[in-house]
Amino acid sequence: MKEKYEVVWENCLAIIKDNIPTKAYNTWFKPIKPIKIQDDILTIQVPSQFFYEWLEERYIGILKRTIKREMGVNGKLEYSIIMDSSNKNNIATIITPAQQPEHIFNNPVNVGNRMREKIHNPFVIPGIEKVKIDSNLNKSYTFENFIEGDCNRLARSAGWAVAENPGGTSFNPLMVYGKVGLGKTHLAHAIGLELKRRFPDKIVVYVSSEKFTHQFVDAVRNNSINDFSHFYQMIDVLIIDDVQFLTGKERTQDVFFHIFNHLHQNKKQIILTADKAPVEMQGIEQRLLSRFKWGLSADIQAPDLDTRIKILHRKMYSDGIELPPEVVEYLAYSISVNIRELEGALISLLAQASLNNKQITLDLAKSMIDKFVKNTAREVSIDYIQKVVCDYFDLPIELLKSKTRKREVVQARQIAMFFSKKLTKSSLAKIGQHCGGKDHATVLHACRTVNNLSETDKGFRKYLQDLEKKFVI
Ligand code: ADP
Numbered sequence: 454m455k456e457k458y459e460v461v462w463e464n465c466l467a468i469i470k471d472n473i474p475t476k477a478y479n480t481w482f483k484p485i486k487p488i489k490i491q492d493d494i495l496t497i498q499v500p501s502q503f504f505y506e507w508l509e510e511r512y513i514g515i516l517k518r519t520i521k522r523e524m525g526v527n528g529k530l531e532y533s534i535i536m537d538s539s540n541k542n543n544i545a546t547i548i549t550p551a552q553q554p555e556h557i558f559n560n561p562v563n564v565g566n567r568m569r570e571k572i573h574n575p576f577v578i579p580g581i582e583k584v585k586i587d588s589n590l591n592k593s594y595t596f597e598n599f600i601e602g603d604c605n606r607l608a609r610s611a612g613w614a615v616a617e618n619p620g621g622t623s624f625n626p627l628m629v630y631g632k633v634g635l636g637k638t639h640l641a642h643a644i645g646l647e648l649k650r651r652f653p654d655k656i657v658v659y660v661s662s663e664k665f666t667h668q669f670v671d672a673v674r675n676n677s678i679n680d681f682s683h684f685y686q687m688i689d690v691l692i693i694d695d696v697q698f699l700t701g702k703e704r705t706q707d708v709f710f711h712i713f714n715h716l717h718q719n720k721k722q723i724i725l726t727a728d729k730a731p732v733e734m735q736g737i738e739q740r741l742l743s744r745f746k747w748g749l750s751a752d753i754q755a756p757d758l759d760t761r762i763k764i765l766h767r768k769m770y771s772d773g774i775e776l777p778p779e780v781v782e783y784l785a786y787s788i789s790v791n792i793r794e795l796e797g798a799l800i801s802l803l804a805q806a807s808l809n810n811k812q813i814t815l816d817l818a819k820s821m822i823d824k825f826v827k828n829t830a831r832e833v834s835i836d837y838i839q840k841v842v843c844d845y846f847d848l849p850i851e852l853l854k855s856k857t858r859k860r861e862v863v864q865a866r867q868i869a870m871f872f873s874k875k876l877t878k879s880s881l882a883k884i885g886q887h888c889g890g891k892d893h894a895t896v897l898h899a900c901r902t903v904n905n906l907s908e909t910d911k912g913f914r915k916y917l918q919d920l921e922k923k924f925v926i
């Protein structure tokens with residue numbers, strides 16, 4: 454027997470399906486799950502904030518009409534959004550009244566601040582029982598979904614070791630550090646999830662350092678600092694994300710210091726992430742920093758091209774998306790410094806294609822990336838320059854990176870060096886390394902040669918102009 458909410462939602466879908474392009478329907482409506490009906494409110498679950506905003510922006514009209522038709526004038530729609538970095542218990546809910554066509558939200562609180570997040574404050578649960586503690590782990594951030602590459606191998610395997618033997622390795626604390634968008638939070642969750650899988654009875658808590666700070670401030674206000682400390686001292690595995698946000702917060706650092714000591718003495722596992730290595734952190738007390746260095750600090754670097762392509766494939770696989778290989782390559786070539794941006798580009802591309810009912814082609818990807826990346830200080834990568842130059846001269850990229858001194862290859866290599874110098878912030882030495890292991894003097898010489906030739910040789914100048922067009926938007 455189907456539940457009422459399922460039937461109602463199915464009826465809505467039947468109407469919606471007839472009224473919008475199939476592709477859009479598959480992209481934006483199929484993944485929605487109906488959850489319940491209560492007091493004339495139908496709750497549907499959407500996979501992300503982005504999804505919700507997209508629905509509100511594009512489909513609110515049709516949603517309202519169908520809800521009204523199926524549920525009567527009092528029918529309302531509530532979204533349950535699976536929040537990033539949280540599990541199902543940490544959802545945001547937003548109510549959209551179907552009877553107010555002009556105003557999307559009837560709750561004035563929601564107008565400015567759309568999200569009404571249900572924040573769990575674990576230590577206020579009366580008579581804490583182990584089972585009730587919310588680990589706050591995001592189920593999709595698994596090890597399986599975390600692609601391994603040179604950029605993260607150490608951090609990943611240390612994380613795995615910790616998950617196998619929490620508190621029992623010398624990696625305590627395990628500190629994972631690296632720039633934004635490179636997978637620290639993902640890895641931190643993966644460790645927590647794997648730990649929970651192996652040791653279901655262990656109390657694992659993931660908390661961002663901001664939330665930790667807020668909880669502490671609340672505890673001070675409510676006179677419940679003891680409860681706060683007590684809560685954190687009784688857990689088995691503490692994962693604190695982005696500890697750099699404790700900078701300058703002396704009282705929070707102080708209470709964290711004591712919690713840290715207590716856990717460490719009792720052989721409980723501590724996992725931390727930060728945007729820089731402990732030695733470079735400022736505004737964190739020395740005694741805390743020195744403890745951060747007790748275990749292992751492992752960094753995560755920007756992924757290489759191969760790893761970026763694998764990450765995109767993984768993401769496409771889990772979202773059930775198919776893209777032509779040249780589009781995947783193009784995305785991976787163009788966005789090199791931040792995996793979150795890479796994923797964002799993929800989502801925008803899907804949105805573009807479904808909105809305009811277009812095929813996802815290389816041209817669409819190019820025009821989208823141009824818009825998408827322009828504002829975020831786009832930097833063309835050396836990899837990308839080499840690829841474009843090689844495509845242009847129809848040379849295999851391996852030759853360009855080799856030591857061969859064949860004339861055509863030398864010329865292409867010099868041009869790649871010239872554009873790398875011009876368009877990236879890379880040092881001469883780094884450019885040289887990427888182009889067949891040359892030294893910085895060779896790169897400098899290449900740049901001069903290209904400049905000279907462009908002044909004297911018309912044909913050569915044409916090459917440069919053609920290529921330049923491909924790089925500059
Ligand atoms: P950080 O915490 O370092 O800023 P996140 O962990 O939030 O970065 O990662 C940003 C996005 O990139 C997430 O969606 C994450 O799933 C994805 N990601 C990062 N590293 C990998 C990886 N090695 N494999 C697959 N996805 C990754």
Ligand code: MG
Pocket residue numbers: 637638639694695
């Ligand atoms: Mg993070």
